[in-house]
Amino acid sequence: MTAFAHQRFEYSWGSVTWEIRSVNHRYLELSFKLPENWRQLEPSLRDALRKALQRGKVECALRVQLQNQEQSLQLNDKLASQILEAANGLKAHIAHTAPVNILELLRWPGVLEPQSLDNDTLSKQLLEGFRNALDEHLATRQREGEALAGLIEQRLESINKIVADIREKMPVIVIAQRDKLQQRIADLNTELDPSRLEAEVALIAQKADVDEELDRLDTHVTEVRRVLKKGGANGRRLDFFMQELNREANTLSSKAVVAESTQAAVELKVLIEQMREQIQNIE
Template sequence: MSANVRSMTGYGRGEHIAEDRKFVVEMKSVNHRYNDMTIKLPRSLASLEDKIKKRVMQDVFRGKTDVFISFETFSADDVEVKLNTGLAAAYAEKLRELENLLGVNGADLLSLTAKFPDVITVEKAQKEEDVIWAALSPALDAAVENFVAMRSVEGENLKQDILKKGEYIAKLVEEVKVYAPQVVVEYQEKLNNRLKELLDNVDVDPQRVAMEVAIFADKGCIDEELTRLDSHLIQLREILENGGQVGRKLDFLVQEMNRESNTIASKANDIRIVKATIALKSEIEKIREQIQNLE
C-alpha cells in the first residue's frame, strides 16, 4: 500500500486502441463513508463488470466512484445487424388492420414497420472475453493510475493543511499549560483579599484557606486533558506521516480531541483559558471537516 495520503475526490481518464477498437475509461469520485462503486459500460461488455470492479478496488478503498467505459469499433466484423421477424410481422399485421379500419390505402408498410423499436437492431458482435479484456485493460490501468495520482496530490495538500492546524493546536495547548497554574495562585490571592475585606483585616486561618484553594484546584485541574491532547497531536502527525487509509483513524482521533477540549472548557475558571479553548475547538472542527475528504 502506498504511504501517500489520498483525497476521496478525483478524476482519471485512459484510452487504448487495439485490434480496430478504441476503449475509453473515465473515473470520478466524491466523498463517501464506504467504498461505493458504480460501473457504466456497454451491454456487450457486461460480462467484464466483475473484473473491472476488482481491478479498480486494488487501488481505490473509499469514496463514491463512478466508472464510465465506452468503445468504438472500426471493423465491420464487430457489428451485427439483427432483424426481429416475428415482431416485424406483428407490426405489419396491425398496420393493415389500421388501413382497413380507416379506409386508407397505399401506406408504405415496409418503411413504417422498420421504424418501430427493436425491429432492426445493431449490436456489437460477441467476441472472446479474453480478447476484449486484453484490449480494455491498458485503458483501465491508465485511468486508475491517473485517478489515484490526482487523489494523491489533493491528499498531500490536505495533509499539509491538517499538520499546520495541528501545530497551531499544540501552541494553544502550551498557552493553556502556562495559564493553568496561574489560575490557582490568582484564586488564592483573591480569596485572601476577599476574606480580609469581609472580616475587617482579621487574620484568616491559613489551613482553611489552603483547603479551599485545594478544592478549587482539584475541581479545575486539567492536567490529564492537556496530557491526552499532547498524545493525540503526536498520533495525528504519526498517522498522517505513515499514510495509507487514514480517514477513519483520524475521524476517531478528532472525536477524542474534541472531547478533551470540551472537558477543559467546562473546567475553565479563567477567561484566558476560555479564549484559548474556543480557538482550539475551532481548529479541531476545521480538521474534522478536512478529514471527511480523506480516503
C-alpha cells in the same frame, strides 16, 4: 477519497474513454456505467477497484465508439493463396489457360470480407485502458492526500502552541484565583480561618487542574502525526483521534475558570473540527 480520472484511447477500430470519479464515503461503494455489449467486464473492474481502494463512493464509466465496419475489409490470405496455388496447378495441365485476374480473385467468396473484431482482443485493450485510468485516479488521490496532510499538520502545530500556552499560564491563573478569593474576603470585612482559606484555594486548584487533559492532547497530536507519516488507508483511525481530541477540548472547556482558558478551549475545538472535515477526504 475525492478524485477524478479521464483517459481517452484511440485504436484502429475506434476510440475508448474511461472516467473514474470518487467522493467521500464511509465504506467502498462501486457503481458502473458500461455499454451493454461490455457488461462482462464488470467483475474484472470491480476486483481491480477493490484491490486498489478501501473507502469512497466510486463511479466508473466507459464509452466506446466503433468505426464504420462496413467500409473496413479484410483479406483472407490463406484462402487467396489456396486459390492461386490451384490456378497455377491448372496451368501445368492446360496449355491455353488465361492468366489469373486479381479482381476476379478478390470477388471469390470469402477472399475479401468485412473485417470482424476479436472480442478477446478488444476486452484486453479495454482493460488495459482502465488500468491506466485507475493509475491516474490513484495518483490524483495521492496528491490530494499529501496536500491534506500538510493542512492537518498546520492545525496540529496550532494545537501544540495552544496547549503549551495553557500549560504555562495555569499556575498564574491559580494564583490569580487565590488573590481574587482573598480580596473578596477582605471586601466582606470578615475573618476566615487560614486553613479554610487554603482548603478553598486547593479546591479551586483541583477544579482548574487540566494537566491530564493537556498531556492527552499532546499524546493524541503525536499519534496523529505518526499515522499521517505512516500513510496508507488510515482515515477511520484518524477520525477516531479527532473524537478523542474533541473530548479533551470539551473537558478543558468545562474546567475553565477564566475567560482566557475558555477561549483557548474554543480555539481547540475549531481546529479539531477543521481537521475532522479534511479527514473525511482521507481513505
